[in-house]
Amino acid sequence: MFSRELIAASARPLLLSILAEGESYGYALAQRARQLSQEQVKWTDGMLYPVLHRLEEEELITSEWREAETGRERKYYRLTRDGRRALEKEKAQWLAAHHTLLQLWNPKLALT
Amino acid sequence: MFSRELIAASARPLLLSILAEGESYGYALAQRARQLSQEQVKWTDGMLYPVLHRLEEEELITSEWREAETGRERKYYRLTRDGRRALEKEKAQWLAAHHTLLQLWNPKLALT
DNA sequence: TGACATACATCGATGAACGAGGTATAGTGG
DNA sequence: CCACTATACCTCGTTCATCGATGTATGTCA
Numbered sequence: 075m076f077s078r079e080l081i082a083a084s085a086r087p088l089l090l091s092i093l094a095e096g097e098s099y100g101y102a103l104a105q106r107a108r109q110l111s112q113e114q115v116k117w118t119d120g121m122l123y124p125v126l127h128r129l130e131e132e133e134l135i136t137s138e139w140r141e142a143e144t145g146r147e148r149k150y151y152r153l154t155r156d157g158r159r160a161l162e163k164e165k166a167q168w169l170a171a172h173h174t175l176l177q178l179w180n181p182k183l184a185l186t
Numbered sequence: 187m188f189s190r191e192l193i194a195a196s197a198r199p200l201l202l203s204i205l206a207e208g209e210s211y212g213y214a215l216a217q218r219a220r221q222l223s224q225e226q227v228k229w230t231d232g233m234l235y236p237v238l239h240r241l242e243e244e245e246l247i248t249s250e251w252r253e254a255e256t257g258r259e260r261k262y263y264r265l266t267r268d269g270r271r272a273l274e275k276e277k278a279q280w281l282a283a284h285h286t287l288l289q290l291w292n293p294k295l296a297l298t
Numbered sequence: 299t300g301a302c303a304t305a306c307a308t309c310g311a312t313g314a315a316c317g318a319g320g321t322a323t324a325g326t327g328g
Numbered sequence: 329c330c331a332c333t334a335t336a337c338c339t340c341g342t343t344c345a346t347c348g349a350t351g352t353a354t355g356t357c358a
Binding site: 190191212214231235239254258259261 | 334335336337338339340344345
């Protein structure tokens, strides 16, 4: 399991990146993150929904209640243009941090 | 500048990694992080010293007041054996998170 | 009918960075 | 010699975000 801090730092880039694959909803987003991370990212409801609401407030994503094939109501989220821009920034920041650490871990090839 | 969350997530691995290069002290650690990150990691005193104290309490580092060549007193920190182990864990966690994101950003070669 | 997975949400406790404030010494330029 | 800057440590209140608990429903399967 990732540390509290790593969960916090990866939450936004992860959510935005998953939504860049196509629209999705809360529960599925949590599952996708879990699957991609080999069970290491286990978002609690208590953090996931507030984060989604914050992203929506920032207009990085939009939501729409829609009936799923199962007959059940779900709140589908979709990236906005601003969301795509925000993702690029998150990505750049992450890669910069990664590069910083890589210089210490792998002094020779700090290029990845 | 890194986001609050990225600062938080990278602080421990960064500190432990820098100390793995050899002993150092608070002020120098902050400068080294700043330099490695191209001015992007600007630790405030208000976070740096409490983190160091926490790491010491966890016995991942030890400290020693010593007079520097400058004639000035400094508190030098050094990695413990547990600290080295903790660094390996931090590293593994970071790389796992990185790998998770890379799958979304670069579906083909998610190997770095 | 009961258990479980799905699906959303809020809220109080906890944990951590940030900014402000404090103390003190060494070096530099006027 | 004095002012300023960089160095060097520290603490504390505010702010912000996750975590765990709790609540409400619905669909599915035995």
